[in-house]
Amino acid sequence: MQYISRTTLLLLIFLTLTPEFVLHSQTVVPTKNPGRLKFETAVTRDDLQSVNSVEISADGRFVYATPWQLGAVVVFQRDSTNGHLKHAQTLKNPLLQGDTGIAFASSGKLAVAACFGSRSVVLMNCDTNTGKLKILHSVHHGEEDVPGVKEGENLAGLEFPIEAIFSPDARYVYVLNGNGVSLTIFRINNDKLEFVESTSGEDGSLDGARGLALSPDGKLIYVAAATANALNVLERNPQTGSVKVKQTIWDEDPDVHGLAGVFGVTTSRDGQFIYTTSGRFSGDSAVSVFQRGTDGKLKVVHELIAEREELPSFLGGNRLILSPDEKHLYAVATRSGTVASFDRDPKTGRLKILETFTDDDNNGITAGAAGVAISPDGKHVYIAAEGQATISIYRRN
Secondary structure, X not given: OOOOOHHHHHHHHHHHHOHHHHHHHHHOOOOOOOOOEEEEEEEEOHHHOOEEEEEEOOOOOEEEEEEOOOOEXXXXXXXXXXXXXXXXXXXXXXXXXXXXXXXXXXXXXXXXXXXXXXXXXXXXXXXXOOOOEEEEEEEEOOOOOOOOOOXXXXXXXXXXXXXXXXXXXXXXXXXXXXXXXXXXXXEEEOOEEEEEEEEOOOOOOOOOEEEEEEOOOOOEEEEEEOOOOEEEEEEEOOOOOOEEEEEEEEOOOOOOOOOOOEEEEEEOOOOOEEEEEEEOOOOOOEEEEEEEOOOOOEXXXXXXXXXXXXXXXXXXXXXXXXXXXOOEEEEEEOOOOEEEEEEEOOOOOOEEEEEEEOOEOOOEOOOOEEEEEEOOOOOEEEEEEHHHOEEEEEEEO
């Protein structure tokens, strides 16, 4: 008979009676697949038909989706533990027809939507306790008596409003006009929109504008123009809100081959790196990386292009987002219904593909993947599946 010491016996009893110790030991083992996504659940609703964007409040408590054909914003309460969603409101209004996204001011109390169907920009109030929205004011293309428009003239620049964002101080709203080759600027005064100016690019560089992002310091605006095949850098005056073209990078400029049909754009938190997606309707299906120089101008770092087989099963690049820790980037491709996950090097900005997946039983509903959002704690990723009236929810390792 093998002899067991008293100390060893006591240790064995302790481990047997203390499962918390074993559980804790398991939880500190590092994950083998950081950044990859695991499908949790999905929300499919009639009022999510043609949903093409999803946004999360800064505190992570609420999720907002825009079904553009319905002309609505659908609001959900979010469970921060498991990421699940509970319906809170469907704000439906003819003014919201053709809304392609919703953006929030830094306070979280104001929201704005660009709505190509109604040719309008809609300013909303957000109740930060309930997450619910209420329309405050709207302006429309061709409207008379809009504050800031010269007497005898009508409001122009909203033939096809497709994207809108706030300035960091929430004093201004910038609206992309997808068909009118322009960026239109409004000032917010007493919860109303006042026209400031419309700015055109150079040599049609804003033609078919689709993506809009602001540098963290508020000094630069980046515009992705799908028809022009160009990424525009606009210099912004924080006092007046006005902008002027600083740089335009065209597809097939030296070392640039992934901007044909450029659609989405976002920036790193330090403003040093800019990321784009291309190909929503046509052009390159690509994800490109640019670095901002000390002069504010951009140079290409590298590109991942589907045609080179560097981006498997990725057709129709649409929106993209960085994780809160900025170690990963997630992008969606609408034509293939693909979700792509990337490893990111914070020092160089370079990306390395981790995985791509499309609609199936294991990976959730991603048909027509058009929008992507990530919770502030970085635990959950939400995909708007335009083709299936669905928001799919994933846990992020």
